Amino acid sequence: MNKVDSLRRDLLAGVDVGGTKVAVLVVNSSYNVLSQVTLPTILDSPQATLASIMQAVQQGVEQAGASLDRVAAVGVGVPGRVDTLTGLVRRAVNLGWEELPVGQLLSAQLGVPCLLENDVTLAAIGAQHYMGGIASRNMAYVSVGTGIAAGLVLDGRIYRGAHGMAGEIGHMIIDPGGSRCQCGAHGCLEAVAAGPAIARLGEEAAVASGNTLLRRYRPVTAEAVYQAARDGDPSATAIIRKVSGYLALALQQLIVAYDVECMVFGGGVSREGDTFLQPILVELARLREHSVLTAEMLKPDMIRTLPSDYDAGAWGAVLLAAEGTVRISSERGSGAALVPFSTL
Amino acid sequence: MNKVDSLRRDLLAGVDVGGTKVAVLVVNSSYNVLSQVTLPTILDSPQATLASIMQAVQQGVEQAGASLDRVAAVGVGVPGRVDTLTGLVRRAVNLGWEELPVGQLLSAQLGVPCLLENDVTLAAIGAQHYMGGIASRNMAYVSVGTGIAAGLVLDGRIYRGAHGMAGEIGHMIIDPGGSRCQCGAHGCLEAVAAGPAIARLGEEAAVASGNTLLRRYRPVTAEAVYQAARDGDPSATAIIRKVSGYLALALQQLIVAYDVECMVFGGGVSREGDTFLQPILVELARLREHSVLTAEMLKPDMIRTLPSDYDAGAWGAVLLAAEGTVRISSERGSGAALVPFSTL
Numbered sequence: 001m002n003k004v005d006s007l008r009r010d011l012l013a014g015v016d017v018g019g020t021k022v023a024v025l026v027v028n029s030s031y032n033v034l035s036q037v038t039l040p041t042i043l044d045s046p047q048a049t050l051a052s053i054m055q056a057v058q059q060g061v062e063q064a065g066a067s068l069d070r071v072a073a074v075g076v077g078v079p080g081r082v083d084t085l086t087g088l089v090r091r092a093v094n095l096g097w098e099e100l101p102v103g104q105l106l107s108a109q110l111g112v113p114c115l116l117e118n119d120v121t122l123a124a125i126g127a128q129h130y131m132g133g134i135a136s137r138n139m140a141y142v143s144v145g146t147g148i149a150a151g152l153v154l155d156g157r158i159y160r161g162a163h164g165m166a167g168e169i170g171h172m173i174i175d176p177g178g179s180r181c182q183c184g185a186h187g188c189l190e191a192v193a194a195g196p197a198i199a200r201l202g203e204e205a206a207v208a209s210g211n212t213l214l215r216r217y218r219p220v221t222a223e224a225v226y227q228a229a230r231d232g233d234p235s236a237t238a239i240i241r242k243v244s245g246y247l248a249l250a251l252q253q254l255i256v257a258y259d260v261e262c263m264v265f266g267g268g269v270s271r272e273g274d275t276f277l278q279p280i281l282v283e284l285a286r287l288r289e290h291s292v293l294t295a296e297m298l299k300p301d302m303i304r305t306l307p308s309d310y311d312a313g314a315w316g317a318v319l320l321a322a323e324g325t326v327r328i329s330s331e332r333g334s335g336a337a338l339v340p341f342s343t344l
Numbered sequence: 345m346n347k348v349d350s351l352r353r354d355l356l357a358g359v360d361v362g363g364t365k366v367a368v369l370v371v372n373s374s375y376n377v378l379s380q381v382t383l384p385t386i387l388d389s390p391q392a393t394l395a396s397i398m399q400a401v402q403q404g405v406e407q408a409g410a411s412l413d414r415v416a417a418v419g420v421g422v423p424g425r426v427d428t429l430t431g432l433v434r435r436a437v438n439l440g441w442e443e444l445p446v447g448q449l450l451s452a453q454l455g456v457p458c459l460l461e462n463d464v465t466l467a468a469i470g471a472q473h474y475m476g477g478i479a480s481r482n483m484a485y486v487s488v489g490t491g492i493a494a495g496l497v498l499d500g501r502i503y504r505g506a507h508g509m510a511g512e513i514g515h516m517i518i519d520p521g522g523s524r525c526q527c528g529a530h531g532c533l534e535a536v537a538a539g540p541a542i543a544r545l546g547e548e549a550a551v552a553s554g555n556t557l558l559r560r561y562r563p564v565t566a567e568a569v570y571q572a573a574r575d576g577d578p579s580a581t582a583i584i585r586k587v588s589g590y591l592a593l594a595l596q597q598l599i600v601a602y603d604v605e606c607m608v609f610g611g612g613v614s615r616e617g618d619t620f621l622q623p624i625l626v627e628l629a630r631l632r633e634h635s636v637l638t639a640e641m642l643k644p645d646m647i648r649t650l651p652s653d654y655d656a657g658a659w660g661a662v663l664l665a666a667e668g669t670v671r672i673s674s675e676r677g678s679g680a681a682l683v684p685f686s687t688l
Binding site: 162166 | 481482494498499501503504505506507508509510511512513514515516517520525527528529530532593596597598600601602603604605631634635636637638641
């Protein structure tokens with residue numbers, strides 16, 4: 001590829017692969033969004049899943065009015081353990097992938113360098129980018145959705161841990177007497193405070209009480225519980241208070257562990273916005289009231305949520321692609337077609 | 345200082361300043377221990393405390409058969425918040441220091457460059473050095489004594505957090521219904537599992553039961569509880585089981601937060617050796633039994649204690665002095681009199 005060709009590849013794509021949907025973001029060299037596409041994830045076989053990812057990328061590029069030979073690099077966030085150097089996915093349980101060279105396969109079939117990373121890590125990078133200055137050195141991104149996990153920026157760098165498992169806080173045992181988790185333990189954070197736990201508590205309340213708005217929603221979802229709480233339902237409000245207590249406790253444990261400047265919530269449940277955040281802040285205020293140290297370390301303005309229309313995972317994937325482009329160009333000895341974001 | 349003079353300064357001193365004692369270690373350029381001295385910490389005034397530190401250093405150097413002009417640098421571990429670049433101690437509650445330029449004062453009066461660092465951070469460096477290879481990249485040092493705190497090595501570097509408070513895990517709320525902590529909160533880890541908590545539980549058991557060996561020890565100390573447990577006393581054994589359950593839970597929370605390769609216990613209570621460690625391993629085995637993830641991430645051979653005669657804090661201070669010596673020498677343009685440990 002000569003320099004002219006390299007400069008012609010002026011687009012980047014970011015892909016967030018979830019268990020239910022594949023989201024694609026295509027941007028130009030000024031990071032203006034040209035298209036946004038979401039397709040269902042096909043889970044029939046590992047090959048079918050790969051095909052659905054490629055289809056989503058192609059559709060995104062088409063909607064941007066371009067073709068794949070304009071794309072300099074594709075960043076891909078995968079919900080699992082990824083060898084970022086080789087693009088090998090070691091294990092992605094929800095996708096049924098195990099020891100699959102996804103980076104190589106996608107790169108070969110799309111004809112574009114595809115860079116892989118764990119999805120929560122990319123969402124943390126996306127969140128850091130959104131937050132700007134206040135999250136540049138030390139930040140924990142906490143995703144609350146079907147599960148709970150944290151992505152970490154420590155001393156300005158992404159921290160993954162010895163085995164890429166740092167921030168697996170969904171399995172922090174927060175209430176040893178609590179519900180049983182899929183991992184087998186009792187009272188893991190995600191077993192008592194993630195979306196399915198909220199839905200289960202809602203369902204139980206709907207069965208137990210004849211007098212709750214939750215009976216209108218069967219089966220009861222996490223969204224339904226938040227909606228009923230907004231409508232003033234006492235059962236739903238009590239559930240959210242309980243869940244928020246667990247999340248506040250988890251934040252307290254994380255702040256003394258990491259001493260970050262900023263904690264940012266993302267993920268499906270956090271899209272409830274203020275109905276999600278305010279009850280957590282109320283529980284944190286209670287903790288602060290009792291403890292000087294918590295009051296000092298865990299100030300309310302440190303806790304944020306991302307706007308519900310900001311796709312942190314896909315933006316993180318775009319930034320990964322940007323970083324990769326610079327690396328690829330410098331390996332080839334040609335000039336970089338894109339400059340990386342200053343936050344990277 | 346010319347090079348000859350620089351080479352003549354062939355000793356290093358490490359000082360661990362605690363609330364009750366000052367420990368000094370003097371080594372030569374091969375890191376052989378020439379002397380070890382422990383003096384009580386004088387707490388009558390900030391000046392008296394400084395004087396007792398200087399006295400301990402002087403006594404250590406004398407016992408090494410040398411004088412202060414042979415010392416290239418002194419590393420000092422302080423139990424509080426330290427500005428490592430300037431040697432300013434921001435706050436050390438147990439020493440009654442606040443905004444005190446300890447590094448400057450000690451350097452001027454001893455005539456030797458004195459470098460300061462938080463004591464738990466230095467103990468982590470000392471522990472890392474002792475553990476060698478297995479702790480070189482990602483390690484948590486957990487000190488259990490009068491309080492509980494962790495020192496962190498993440499991705500091969502000391503991690504301090506945004507405000508130097510990372511690893512303040514003594515104030516992790518581990519049991520919201522538990523005893524009140526000095527910080528004001530209920531159920532902080534150190535309020536339910538540090539030395540004073542063990543002593544208090546022992547005292548309560550001695551009052552409540554006519555049938556416990558703990559009645560022999562009044563007031564009951566943490567050491568007494570461990571001794572009574574070794575002697576087969578059921579009340580003491582129950583206390584240690586309870587405390588070990590909290591410590592095991594804390595390790596579980598830390599492993600999913602940090603994903604370290606190795607967790608090393610130090611501090612006064614950990615000097616009980618196997619009586620301290622084995623009950624924690626039993627509780628961890630129970631957690632592992634229930635959870636695949638914990639079983640995978642928290643293997644028993646990752647959890648260690650330091651030998652009771654290894655002073656991790658003083659060794660960390662020696663290593664800080666060594667690093668400082670290299671820095672000082674290179675600033676002066678002379679050759680380094682000492683090479684740093686490869687682990688630094």
